[in-house]
Amino acid sequence: MKSIILSSFDSLPYFTMEAVKQLLGVESVAAGTIQTALYRWMKAGQIIQLKKGVYMTRRFFEQHRAIVDFAPMVSAILIPQSYLSLEYILQRNGILTEMTYPVTAVTLKQTRVFENTLGTFAYRNIKADLYRGFLFSEYMGIPIAQATVAKALFDFLYFRPWKSSRRLAGYDLAEDLRLNLDDFSENDQVEFESFVEISKSKKMEQILKALRKTVWQP
Known part of the structure; x- marks a missing residue:
């Protein structure tokens, strides 16, 4: 041929x-x-x-390959019903700065990882109620969904283990995880809080309280 x-x-x-x-x-x-x-x-x-x-x-x-939307496009090809989130979005927005992460996304389908010549593409499964908080764009005719900064932070913390020792007074979540939240706007905070409310997760309520005590003080 x-x-x-x-x-x-x-x-x-x-x-x-x-x-x-x-x-x-x-x-x-x-x-x-x-x-x-x-x-x-x-x-x-x-x-x-x-x-x-x-x-x-x-x-x-x-x-x-050098186009900023190239990796997001590949992620959307691998699992069309997914949105970029977690470390990938946080790193692109300067919230995570110390490491290089794979392309991370969230989907209603099963958790899985693709490894190919282009890199590692990791997908986490989330329940339908929380499959929201993303915006669409397009590259080469491929629809690309990307989480807002607030949703990416929510997803990042939602999927992380939450140890009981972190509930202690004075615990600084942002410092511990090296999260740069200085530029997290008031609107972003309100959006993050809305996802916590939707999730009905005790863990996320505790995390929100921890953030309010340290970086989101009035």
Whole structure:
């Protein structure tokens, strides 16, 4: 199978085996033949496997990898019903500054991690009541959902273990987790509090109290 076929996918964010078959326009081409071609293209470095059955051409990757929305777009391709949140959003907004994190997202589907040539993409499952607090944008025709800063902080703390020792008077949550919350606006605080109320989580109520005692004092 001629690799010139790949040039037809160079302008697309991703393609599938079915897309290759449709491009050939030959119903008699066996799935095994297409799979063999895909395997050879991967070995030759001409394509990148994002997940099982989903690929990106090396040319598309090289042309778009430096764009700020590239990783968010890949995250949305891997699990369309997800929104970027947690460490990824907090780091992009300067709230987490000391480490490099994988691309992190939240979904109604099962918790899982994808590792491919482009990096690590981690997804956490959340209940339907809390599947909110994100905004949509688009890159290369792919809808991308990203949490607000307040929701990203809520998700980050919601999924972290909460030890009873942290309830002690004088405990500084932001200092302990090295969270830079100096620029967290009053509106962000109100939004964060609304998610705590929706969650009906005793743990999140305790966390909110801890934040009010230290960084969100009136």
